[in-house]
Amino acid sequence: MGYASFLHDIGKAKIPASLLQKPSKLNEKEWETMKKHTLWGKQIISKQFSLKQFDKIAKIIYQHHERWDGNGYPQGLKCDEILIEVQILSVADAYDAMIYKRPYQKALSKEEAIEEIKSEKGKQFSPKVVDTFLKIEDKFKKD
């Protein structure tokens, strides 16, 4: 799980920097290229590492843009068809993406990011994982 969270976007190594750093919205063709990073990531890991442990990592990388409601990519998996590791990674990655500044968006406050996560419960994210995230987040606030 640790390797997968660290390597999940490794497929972006094959995407031109001009596209990764584009400050405006991607057009349809650019978006189709961007979406291939899940497949390219899986291929890079499968080619480089033959250990059984990396099969799971390759699967996690391939699924990491699936959504709980089935509107993700590349396979349009939904609910528990999505690996639990991916369900957890999705929430953690989204939170991380929101609280740090990106070329195409300003950073949100932690409170704004949490509201966004809550609003995607049962849509982008697993309801159970969101509930657990909120419990953990709340615990850290108190400590």
Ligand SMILES: [Fe+2]
């Ligand atoms: Fe990604």
